[in-house]
Amino acid sequence: MANVWRSIRFTVILGILLSVIYPLFVTLIGNLVFPFQAKGSMVRLHGHIVGSQLIAQKVTNPGLFWPRPSFVHYAANGSGASNYGPTNPLLVKSVAANLKHDGVSPSVPVSEIPPSMVESSGSGLDPDITITDALLQIPRISKATGIREESLKQLVAKKETGLYWGLWGTPMVNVMELNLALERRLSQ
Amino acid sequence: MTIQGSFQILSVMAILLALAIPLGVYIYRVFTGRRSWFEPAVAPVERVLYRLIGVDPTVEMDWKAYIKSLLLLNFVMLLFAFLTLRIMGHLPVNPDHVPSMPWALAFNTAASFTTNTDWQNYAGGSQMTYFGQMFPIVFLQFTSAATGLVSAIAFLRALANSRSKNLGNFWVDIIFALTRIMLPIAFVSAIVLIALGVPETFLGSQTAHTLQGATQIIHRGPVAALEAIKQLGTNGGGFFNTNSAHPFENPNALSNVIEILLMGLVSTALVTTFGMFLKNRKMAIVLYVFLTSLLLIGAFVVYGSEAAGNPILTHLLGIRGPNMEGKEVAYGLPLTSMFVSSTTAYSTGAVDAMHDSLTPLGSMVPFAFMMFNMVFGGKGVGILNIILFLIITVFLSGLMVGRTPEIFGKKIEAKEIKLATFALLVHPFVILVPTAIALLTKTGVASMGNPGFQGFSEVLYAFTSGAANNGSAFAGLNGDTTFYNIAIGLVMMFGRYVSIIAMLAIAGLLTMKPIIPASSGTLRTDTFSFGWVFMAVVFIVGALTFFPALSLGPIATQIQMWSLHLAH
Numbered sequence: 047m048a049n050v051w052r053s054i055r056f057t058v059i060l061g062i063l064l065s066v067i068y069p070l071f072v073t074l075i076g077n078l079v080f081p082f083q084a085k086g087s088m089v090r091l092h093g094h095i096v097g098s099q100l101i102a103q104k105v106t107n108p109g110l111f112w113p114r115p116s117f118v119h120y121a122a123n124g125s126g127a128s129n130y131g132p133t134n135p136l137l138v139k140s141v142a143a144n145l146k147h148d149g150v151s152p153s154v155p156v157s158e159i160p161p162s163m164v165e166s167s168g169s170g171l172d173p174d175i176t177i178t179d180a181l182l183q184i185p186r187i188s189k190a191t192g193i194r195e196e197s198l199k200q201l202v203a204k205k206e207t208g209l210y211w212g213l214w215g216t217p218m219v220n221v222m223e224l225n226l227a228l229e230r231r232l233s234q
Numbered sequence: 235m236t237i238q239g240s241f242q243i244l245s246v247m248a249i250l251l252a253l254a255i256p257l258g259v260y261i262y263r264v265f266t267g268r269r270s271w272f273e274p275a276v277a278p279v280e281r282v283l284y285r286l287i288g289v290d291p292t293v294e295m296d297w298k299a300y301i302k303s304l305l306l307l308n309f310v311m312l313l314f315a316f317l318t319l320r321i322m323g324h325l326p327v328n329p330d331h332v333p334s335m336p337w338a339l340a341f342n343t344a345a346s347f348t349t350n351t352d353w354q355n356y357a358g359g360s361q362m363t364y365f366g367q368m369f370p371i372v373f374l375q376f377t378s379a380a381t382g383l384v385s386a387i388a389f390l391r392a393l394a395n396s397r398s399k400n401l402g403n404f405w406v407d408i409i410f411a412l413t414r415i416m417l418p419i420a421f422v423s424a425i426v427l428i429a430l431g432v433p434e435t436f437l438g439s440q441t442a443h444t445l446q447g448a449t450q451i452i453h454r455g456p457v458a459a460l461e462a463i464k465q466l467g468t469n470g471g472g473f474f475n476t477n478s479a480h481p482f483e484n485p486n487a488l489s490n491v492i493e494i495l496l497m498g499l500v501s502t503a504l505v506t507t508f509g510m511f512l513k514n515r516k517m518a519i520v521l522y523v524f525l526t527s528l529l530l531i532g533a534f535v536v537y538g539s540e541a542a543g544n545p546i547l548t549h550l551l552g553i554r555g556p557n558m559e560g561k562e563v564a565y566g567l568p569l570t571s572m573f574v575s576s577t578t579a580y581s582t583g584a585v586d587a588m589h590d591s592l593t594p595l596g597s598m599v600p601f602a603f604m605m606f607n608m609v610f611g612g613k614g615v616g617i618l619n620i621i622l623f624l625i626i627t628v629f630l631s632g633l634m635v636g637r638t639p640e641i642f643g644k645k646i647e648a649k650e651i652k653l654a655t656f657a658l659l660v661h662p663f664v665i666l667v668p669t670a671i672a673l674l675t676k677t678g679v680a681s682m683g684n685p686g687f688q689g690f691s692e693v694l695y696a697f698t699s700g701a702a703n704n705g706s707a708f709a710g711l712n713g714d715t716t717f718y719n720i721a722i723g724l725v726m727m728f729g730r731y732v733s734i735i736a737m738l739a740i741a742g743l744l745t746m747k748p749i750i751p752a753s754s755g756t757l758r759t760d761t762f763s764f765g766w767v768f769m770a771v772v773f774i775v776g777a778l779t780f781f782p783a784l785s786l787g788p789i790a791t792q793i794q795m796w797s798l799h800l801a802h
Contacts, residue, residue: 048288049303052405053310055287057373060412061314063283064376065369069459072421073436076428076458086433086454086482088440097442100431100481103450110445114563122452123439124360125476127560129590129710131688132544133794133801137559137591142551156552161543165559168479168588174563207486214242215487216566225445 089222091229098122099222102173108149109190110228111175111183113221114162115144118170125169141165150182158182174218177206191232201227235534235541239568243533246491246572247526250498257499258506258518264414265387265407265507276413283413289405296399297742300388301735303404304381308348308731311377315344315370328363329438330453335361338719345723347371349730350378350612352464352471352583352705353696353722355713359453359474364436367473372460376420379467379500380411382614385734386504387411389618390511392741393642396749401741415500416466423496424462430492431485434458457482465496468613470583470705478573478586479562490565490586494573497582501610504617512642516760521620524765528609532575532599537568539596549798557596560588571596578603581612583705590684590692590708594792597708601695601788604702605780606772607661612703615730618737624759625654625740627771631757631764641759643749650740657736662779664701664728668721669694669783677717683710686801687794691787696722701729 076084087099097103102113104120117140118126130137144164145156163179180202188195205223209215263270284291295303318325323334335343339355346353347370356362362371384407391401428434433454440452457473461483464471474480484490505525509518540557547553556567565573565586573586578600589600603609608619625641629651632639639646672678672693682689692711699706700722707713713722758764794801 049306050310052288052303053307056307056405057311057314059283059286060377061369061373064412064417065373068417068421069368069372069434069456072424072428072459072462073434073456075425076434079425080428083428083431084434084458085437086435086440086452087431087485088442088452091445095440095442096445097450098440098452100485101450101452103442103444103446104448105444105446107446120450122450124357124453125474125480127476127479127588127591127709129588129683129708130559131590131684131691131710131791131801132557132559132593133546133686133688133791133799134684135800135802137544138546138550138800141547141553141559145551145553157554159553160558161547161553161555162558162561162563164553165557165561167558168560168562168586168591169474169476169481171481172562172564173481176563210486210488210491213245214491214566214569215564218563229445 089226091226097222099220100173102171102221105221105225108186111180111187111221111224112149114172114175115164115166116170117166120171122171125171127168127170128166149186151185154182173222174220177202177217177219180219180224187228191228193231235538239537239566240534242566242568243530243537243572246494246569247530250495250502251522251526253495254499254502255506258503259510261415261503262507262510264410265402272414272418280409280413283409287405289409291403291406293403294400295403297388297392297401297738297745300401300404301738304385304734305731308381311374312344312348315348315374316340318370319343319366322363322366325363325365327365327436329436332361332363338716339714342719342723344370345726346705347374347469347471348378349703349726350382350467350469351700351703351726351730352469353700353707353713353726354471354705355719357475358472358477364455367455367460371471372463375460375463375467375469375471376412376416377408379469379613380408380416382612383411383500384408384614385738386614386617389621389737389741390508392745393644394511395745397746399745401745416463419499420462420466423466423492424458426492427458427461427489430489432458432461432489433482454482462496465493465582465584466499468497468501468580468582470577472584478584479588484586486564487566487569490569490573493584494569494576497580497584498576498610500613501580501616504614505610508617514760520760520762520765523762524769525610529575529579532579532603532609533572536574536592536596536599537571539593540567540571542593544593544795546795546798546800557591557593560591562586575599575603577706578704579609581607581616581702581704583699585706588709589695589706590710594788594795597691598784598788600706601698601784602776604698604704606776607702608772615703615734618733622654622657622733622737623772624768625650626658627764627768628757628759630771631767635757637755637757640750640756643752644744644747645750650743653736653740657733658775660728660732661701664725665694665697666783668697668725672717672721675717677715681712681715681718683712684801687787687790688801691791694783694787697725700725703730
């Protein structure tokens with residue numbers, strides 16, 4: 047019986063330490079030192095919050111960069127993947143549909159399209175695309191906006207995130223950063 | 235596969251070992267009463283905790299008293315968790331108005347987090363309030379990991395004891411595990427994760443007006459505090475539905491590396507601690523060589539298989555390149571593979587890619603690691619499973635050479651072997667029997683998200699994950715049904731407590747035996763040749779038990795994929 051009482055006290059006292067004091071302390075320090083990240087890396091255009099740098103949003107405007115396909119239609123109040131297995135006919139169907147709407151010039155052979163461009167991401171909110179993915183979209187964006195392809199290529203090169211410490215990850219580019227740069231240039 | 239990619243995997247493993255070995259020494263010092271520089275900061279806090287909880291730190295416990303306290307505390311925590319989940323919709327800090335859980339889901343969730351499994355039949359973001367994310371979720375992520383850790387420490391004390399009943403004081407151990415090991419590491423890593431982009435706020439969802447003028451509701455919350463202990467405690471239950479694949483839980487390649495390191499840290503360290511309790515460095519080295527090799531082989535199998543891509547998509551659509559369905563760009567294929575391998579080796583269950591969409595050969599690695607359940611393993615229970623397999627190996631080798639088996643200088647007799655065999659057999663039993671039952675019921679089959687062999691794999695994976703207290707999923711399966719909520723809930727509890735009770739009972743027997751000095755007649759366990767026998771036993775036991783089930787699941791799917799057939 048003494049141990050029952052002890053267990054209850056443990057749960058309450060440690061509950062306060064681990065579930066109240068610990069997260070509040072992390073929140074306090076986190077918001078003091080890294081306020082932008084702690085609030086979800088929200089980015090603004092002309093003063094309004096247009097989204098998070100880390101969360102993909104639906105883009106169909108031909109004059110902007112498009113993120114990877116999302117199985118949950120970029121619903122950032124949830125997140126989700128297809129969970130299709132490799133032999134599921136629905137996987138083939140969904141990838142074929144993504145191929146049809148990938149916004150890449152039809153003259154580009156399918157074998158040159160990176161799989162990440164037509165296969166859905168795990169979160170449905172992947173904010174990053176590969177360099178090849180970005181470069182393949184440039185002719186479309188150039189046509190829609192009138193910005194020269196050369197200067198779009200320079201933009202991608204400027205925004206490229208390389209390997210961390212020259213070691214980890216994969217060369218890629220953040221779609222939100224690209225699009226904000228595009229919007230700012232267009233509104234000038 | 236590229237050399238650069240291979241180097242990504244190897245470098246993470248090297249850093250992990252470099253951090254874990256000193257931590258193992260520190261853990262040994264904490265639990266053997268050695269002073270450390272950290273002590274003046276935490277000792278006063280601990281004294282307050284003892285007084286508030288009513289702990290007399292001078293009391294010594296035998297194995298029965300130890301296990302009784304452990305089980306009782308776990309039961310009380312389970313009850314508190316269940317009740318909180320049932321009423322959390324009405325509790326404060328719920329800016330997004332999330333409702334309470336129905337009873338079956340609440341039972342599954344409470345059992346899941348109490349047993350360090352963190353299987354989630356609820357969707358992280360939309361079915362859990364901020365209050366619920368902190369209590370019970372974060373609370374149990376700390377305490378379930380600490381429970382695993384102290385049960386291992388009690389066992390290691392028994393090995394070092396000679397004719398002594400004393401396994402330590404459960405309450406002091408669990409408080410030490412929290413104040414001296416987990417809280418400091420979790421706090422520092424939470425801040426680092428915030429710096430890398432993981433949110434930590436109680437502000438509620440952000441409504442954004444997107445670049446195209448649409449509205450996007452972005453869910454966020456106190457993620458970093460949870461993320462740190464989720465990884466460090468080999469828990470794996472994420473804040474969001476898609477876990478560590480969600481950019482708010484795991485924003486980039488560097489956070490991915492940190493999350494791999496966090497989940498591997500303590501279980502890797504415990505091999506060093508084990509060696510120190512035995513005063514046998516060679517034993518730890520032998521284990522490190524074999525277990526690290528297994529982990530790396532796993533990572534490279536996933537890497538190779540995912541890099542090869544899906545031949546069906548090449549055949550039908552002309553797509554060439556790696557399998558990226560269910561994966562994020564930022565982490566890159568090598569580190570995604572290392573994560574898949576580590577999360578099942580370390581029994582964490584966090585996922586940074588959807589395991590259901592892995593190539594079948596790639597998914598064989600998580601299956602195998604959860605079925606072995608001893609490739610470093612979960613916090614504390616991993617080293618217990620390693621020792622369990624060592625005991626079985628010693629027994630089998632003893633039979634072969636006709637000698638009374640002994641391990642670490644202690645005689646292994648009929649009672650210990652019976653308990654060890656029991657602990658060994660529970661694992662396949664609670665995987666295979668429920669899988670068979672699920673397949674025989676309509677409700678079990680109706681939950682499958684993929685057709686054909688992959689559907690079977692989903693069910694097998696669910697019970698394997700539950701039994702191994704892993705928590706990752708083939709998430710196509712709809713687990714939120716009364717049947718799966720209860721079945722997986724029970725499997726998790728059997729998988730957790732039967733082996734802990736059996737192992738502590740063995741500890742109770744071993745602790746009373748004198749340590750016999752090694753002689754020329756002793757079968758040494760700290761040699762590489764013994765290590766090979768150890769590996770053979772693990773593989774033979776694992777293969778004989780699980781091969782038939784695996785051949786109906788991932789093996790069949792792989793053959794189907796290679797022969798370019800679709801499931802139907």
